[in-house]
Amino acid sequence: MGSLQQTWVYLHASPLFHLTLTLVAFQAASWLFEKAGRNPLLNPVLVAVVLIVSVLLFTGTDYATYFEGAQFVHFLLGPATVSLAIPLYRQWHRVRRSALAIGVSLLTGSLTAILTALGVARLLGGSEQLLATIAPKSVTAPVAMAIAEELGGLPSLTAALVLVTGILGAMFGPMVLNLIGVKDWRARGLAMGTASHGIGTARALQVNETAGAFSGLAMGLNALATALLLPILWGLLF
Amino acid sequence: MLAYLTLILTCQLAGEFLTGALALPLPGPVLGMLLLFLLLLIRGDIPQALGQTADRLLGAMSLLFVPAGTGIMLHFRLLGEALVPLGTALIVSTLATVAVTALMMRWLGKAENDG
Numbered sequence: 001m002g003s004l005q006q007t008w009v010y011l012h013a014s015p016l017f018h019l020t021l022t023l024v025a026f027q028a029a030s031w032l033f034e035k036a037g038r039n040p041l042l043n044p045v046l047v048a049v050v051l052i053v054s055v056l057l058f059t060g061t062d063y064a065t066y067f068e069g070a071q072f073v074h075f076l077l078g079p080a081t082v083s084l085a086i087p088l089y090r091q092w093h094r095v096r097r098s099a100l101a102i103g104v105s106l107l108t109g110s111l112t113a114i115l116t117a118l119g120v121a122r123l124l125g126g127s128e129q130l131l132a133t134i135a136p137k138s139v140t141a142p143v144a145m146a147i148a149e150e151l152g153g154l155p156s157l158t159a160a161l162v163l164v165t166g167i168l169g170a171m172f173g174p175m176v177l178n179l180i181g182v183k184d185w186r187a188r189g190l191a192m193g194t195a196s197h198g199i200g201t202a203r204a205l206q207v208n209e210t211a212g213a214f215s216g217l218a219m220g221l222n223a224l225a226t227a228l229l230l231p232i233l234w235g236l237l238f
Numbered sequence: 239m240l241a242y243l244t245l246i247l248t249c250q251l252a253g254e255f256l257t258g259a260l261a262l263p264l265p266g267p268v269l270g271m272l273l274l275f276l277l278l279l280i281r282g283d284i285p286q287a288l289g290q291t292a293d294r295l296l297g298a299m300s301l302l303f304v305p306a307g308t309g310i311m312l313h314f315r316l317l318g319e320a321l322v323p324l325g326t327a328l329i330v331s332t333l334a335t336v337a338v339t340a341l342m343m344r345w346l347g348k349a350e351n352d353g
Contacts, residue, residue, distance in 0.1 A: 026301045045300050049307040056311065063312055070305035076295065077302040079246045081267035082253070083292035085274035086284060101346035109339030117331040124323035134327055138335060141306065142265040160313040161324065163306060165332050170300075172329075173336045182340040186347060191340035195332050202299035212296070218339075220268045227263030 012059055018069025025051040040171040045199060081198065084216035087205070091213035094186060102190060106218055109194035110225040113138035114233060128238060129153060135234070136226055137161045140197040143223040151234050162197070169196020170203035185210040193218030242288040246295075249274040 011017050029047035036042050056066055067074070088095070095102065117134050126134070132153030136144040141162045148158035173192050182188055185208045192200035193215030201219050205212030253270030256262065262269065278284060310317075317324060 022304055023301075026304055045303050045307055048301075048304045049310065052304070052308045053311045056308070063309060066308060067305060070308065073302060074305040076298075077306075078250045078267040078270070079243070080295045080299050080302055081265075082246045082250045082270040082274055083295045085249075085271045085278060086289055086292035087296070088271070088275055089278040089284060092279075098343075098347050101343055104346055105339050105343035108342045109335050112338040113331055113335040116334045117327050120327040120330045121323045124326055126320065126323040126327070130320055130323065134324060137328065138332070140265060140268070143263065146263070154316070157313055157316050159306070160310045160317065161328060163303070163310060164328055166303065167307070168328060168332045169336060172333060176333050176336045177340055180337055180341060182344050184344050184347060187340045187343035190343050191336045194339045195335035198299070199303050202296075202303065205296055205299060216271070220264070220271060223264055223268055 013061070013065055015069035015072075018061075018066045019072055020069075021052060021055060021066075022048075022070045022073050025055075040175060043167055043171045045170065046167050077198070084201070084213075084219075087209055087213035088217055091210055094210065095214070095217060098186060102214075102217070102221075105187075105190055106194055106221050107225060109191065109218075110138075110222050110229060113195060113222075114226065114230055118237070132234070133157050134161055135230055137165045138195055138197065139223050139226045140219060143227055147227055147230055150231060163199070166196045166199025169200040173200055173203070174207070186214050189214030190218045194222045197222070239287055239291055242285065242291045245288070246270075246274065246291070249277070 026044060026048040029042075029044040029051065032047060033039070033042050033044045052066070055061075056063070114135055117137055118131055121131050121134050129152060132151035133148050135151065135153070136147040136158060138144075139147070139162070141159050144158050144162045145155035149155045169192060173196060174188075177188050177191065182191070189201075189204045189208070189211030192204045192211065196203075197219045201212060201215040204215035250267050250270040252273055253268070254266030257264050257266045257269050
């Protein structure tokens with residue numbers, strides 16, 4: 001009994017345990033998502049995170065210990081982002097034909113993301129620090145954190161808001177697109193990537209390659225647009 | 239497969255190096271994506287094994303956000319303190335951005351296709 005418990009104490013703090021936990025939780029979440037007829041409320045990223053956080057809180061494990069194992073999965077995010085070049089290349093003939101439409105739509109979407117976030121947070125009594133924290137939330141995490149820091153926000157909270165934004169976009173983005181009757185895969189992908197960066201792109205890729213390519217492109221372009229535009233807008237507003 | 243994984247990592251590394259050295263407002267992997275894309279443009283097609291490697295990585299892309307997503311447990315207190323303004327702003331802004339971007343793209347895309 002003693003050795004069983006000792007082995008558990010040793011294993012549950014090991015990288016192997018947390019790497020396995022991450023994979024098992026995600027596969028359970030994916031299984032549930034499929035079983036429920038791809039119900040957006042059961043978004044696999046969200047369900048996996050809830051499962052893992054529950055296990056960590058239950059076992060009294062801190063995030064740093066968890067991340068020692070989970071970092072091996074996290075690391076692949078970089079190579080996966082680079083790999084978005086492949087769907088982009090496959091769809092390049094479509095992208096090139098609508099370059100102007102993409103540019104204008106992206107800028108409009110980028111401004112909408114910034115101004116609506118600032119406007120609503122301000123109306124509901126958000127402090128200036130909170131506004132600086134939420135303003136870059138539609139952009140991929142490393143860029144969003146750098147912008148938040150520059151504006152005087154809290155970069156680590158920005159990272160959390162970026163993730164929530166991504167999950168919200170993946171969950172409800174397709175519903176909004178169906179509601180407004182946009183069927184064009186280019187427009188659907190561009191909207192997902194602009195509003196909800198990589199998590200929206202991962203969702204778009206599962207549905208259609210054209211949407212995935214446009215979403216990956218939008219994610220990259222919106223990172224650039226927000227990094228250039230937001231500090232200027234911020235200077236004008238505050 | 240190994241050769242192309244190496245190519246992907248090399249593009250990422252070059253992207254990280256360039257964004258750092260030139261202080262560009264882009265994450266290294268996004269610049270790495272552009273570098274790999276340029277290589278493909280120069281080459282003119284996608285080697286089959288590279289396509290397979292990339293598709294395999296991208297097929298698992300949702301999973302890759304889970305470790306960072308779990309990091310939200312570090313911010314429960316801050317999120318709780320400003321739950322209403324943050325939650326409302328995130329929902330309204332994300333949905334509005336999806337709708338506005340898609341409608342604009344459909345409108346302009348149509349004009350381009352017709353023209």
